[in-house]
């Protein structure tokens with residue numbers, strides 16, 4: 001199985017650790033993972049701002065980079081959701097469609113494709129899991145509190161395989177953190193307040209680390225933690241699943 | 245073109261291709277599966293939960309006994325002929341505003357709904373439409389064997405009967421508009437007392 | 443105030459952070475009540491799906507149902523009026539009042555009359571209108587508009603309400619007990635109900651098959667008004683129709699559970715015929731609805747039953763307040779309805795969301811609200827309603843991201859000055875920095891690390 005590693009632009013630039021952990025984790029699980037070096041971005045920042053019509057270049061680039069893999073895996077629910085819902089190319093509709101259907105967010109790739117049941121990892125800390133909305137409500141990585149349906153969580157089930165981890169329960173299990181792409185600057189007041197409230201829920205339950213499947217949400221919360229002078233850190237879930 | 249024609253034409257032009265109505269049976273079956281065994285008990289629990297009071301009684305005499313204690317004073321308007329010796333008061337349409345001083349109104353309901361504590365009352369049981377709203381306290385008498393589980397069953401019961409006016413009434417009038425603090429007795433009755441007879 | 447956009451109004455609302463927290467928690471509490479209640483119904487999702495399908499059927503046969511309803515209601519002795527827009531609606535109501543020489547009217551909750559600006563219009567014609575829903579009466583006394591379609595004064599603290607009552611209803615000063623204030627309003631409004639010859643209500647559901655309509659309240663204010671008045675005027679949007687009476691079983695199970703977590707409203711009143719010698723008039727209002735029906739991507743916003751659940755769950759609404767949406771219907775649903783009426787005026791609203799999707803999940807009729815917000819963004823940008831600065835920034839970003847060379851160059855530069863991310867221009871004027879820091883820039887990007895550590899990999903080039 002050959003997997004194309006899709007590393008979202010801001011992870012590539014700001015959080016290489018999350019990307020390295022993703023790669024190492026996949027390798028540990030026996031997957032041949034390759035990072036096509038000419039990838040840039042899925043195009044979501046433009047699309048969510050109303051400029052989907054400007055994403056043609058990103059789409060073509062994505063298709064060129066990832067056409068030749070069995071699967072494409074990314075450590076981001078949000079970017080994968082964008083690819084799943086919006087990747088298209090009028091000249092090669094079928095190909096674009098195939099690619100988008102084999103693009104997986106990391107944790108669902110582990111649970112649904114690799115069917116991982118054990119992990120050799122250990123992380124002896126109190127950890128709060130942030131449910132990033134696009135992964136959760138968009139990709140259905142876990143059940144949602146609004147719906148009357150059986151409870152499950154793909155990232156949660158993986159975290160439970162980590163030795164000595166102490167997972168906390170939040171008061172609001174799946175409230176948005178307020179990042180929202182350009183929302184975080186165009187609606188600064190609300191965005192920051194949402195972030196503060198989310199962080200407070202984790203702090204209130206004694207989290208030492210906040211984790212999640214989307215680095216963008218975590219970057220937003222990290223920004224607030226840092227400004228507050230908190231010692232609590234954010235880590236992408238790959239970094240915890242890869243920890244020894 | 246009149247507005248009527250303009251609107252109808254615009255709607256007809258813009259509405260999508262016809263989509264069929266869903267079959268309600270799957271939903272009704274699912275709802276039935278979830279029905280509690282004891283509908284009466286469920287009804288009483290729900291009614292109490294929404295601020296109403298339930299009495300299980302065997303006869304009209306029992307009701308009279310309770311009412312004499314609970315509502316010893318004030319104007320009573322009673323539309324239930326079986327109930328003696330309570331006041332029977334006919335009110336003329338032109339005089340409905342005089343109902344403003346009614347302390348207690350007593351009416352019958354067709355049936356009760358277990359899932360939400362409501363009773364179904366139509367105009368002829370109300371005497372006057374405004375009566376169950378303008379009174380300070382409301383008493384509703386409903387046969388204990390006329391409790392249906394859900395609103396689906398309720399509308400099966402109502403079927404295509406015609407009425408000028410009908411209402412589901414579930415508990416006392418209430419509001420939580422001031423900081424979400426629940427207050428009973430917004431504009432209508434301050435209490436709703438349901439007598440489950442039989 | 444009307445010229446400020448959502449972000450600016452939200453910023454004002456957020457000046458008092460404790461108040462924002464209070465507003466948020468109050469609405470979250472209602473969302474929790476909703477959860478608790480709906481989780482008691484194992485068939486809940488099927489109920490939503492069924493309601494959604496019924497509404498799709500309604501939208502696809504709306505012209506037929508409208509005519510059927512008109513015919514049946516007319517047979518029942520109800521008079522039907524048709525209003526193409528807000529102005530015509532207001533004129534019809536005014537005409538009816540004049541015809542009966544009525545200059546004072548009592549009104550129960552109707553968001554449609556808010557949409558049409560009825561109160562102001564009637565006031566300018568010398569008609570006194572009193573809102574009888576407690577929350578609406580409170581905002582009316584305050585000279586404001588409802589900030590929520592189900593909970594009109596959810597933004598007001600009891601102390602402020604106490605002050606209003608002291609000023610207008612003569613309660614002692616500094617009394618804020620909800621029980622006492624409600625009792626005061628009860629006495630005040632009783633007098634109104636007893637003296638008004640006309641009562642106006644909204645309509646929650648109208649049944650094509652029978653010609654009846656249903657009005658839901660907890661307070662009983664609609665019934666107090668209509669059942670004492672000579673003339674009952676019911677204002678209804680044309681999308682409020684449902685085909686059959688038995689469908690009420692579906693919608694009445696959904697409405698209040700979604701709205702407030704109650705199993706049903708205290709009163710669900712079915713009006714079929716007027717009282718002897720009295721009148722019921724229904725004003726069927728289009729006001730842009732038939733246009734929305736023609737917008738394929740947005741038509742299913744017309745399935746809305748105005749339960750308010752999408753507002754209660756919306757993390758943005760809870761922290762920006764209903765008035766920040768500067769439209770009669772606030773929140774997520776308002777943000778997909780308003781641009782249909784005026785794209786320029788409401789171009790900001792579809793952007794007042796993180797697209798978290800919680801609204802679509804609570805919606806009892808399964809409107810894909812957050813997807814429509816996304817689609818409105820595309821429509822608005824293409825129609826030219828994006829600010830120029832944003833347009834240029836987006837074009838620049840698109841060009842950079844479409845070229846690996848430009849991207850890698852920008853990235854290198856960007857990490858040094860943390861300039862890369864569109865939201866992270868290293869400048870204290872950038873809103874990101876007001877309350878947040880940026881991550882410490884790493885020495886190298888993942889791409890650079892990969893080139894050093896996994897040399898010889900055979901990725902396809904571009």
Ligand code: SF4
Nearest residue numbers: 746747749750752805
């Ligand atoms: S859009 Fe849905 S959730 Fe929002 S008010 Fe309408 S019916 Fe309720």
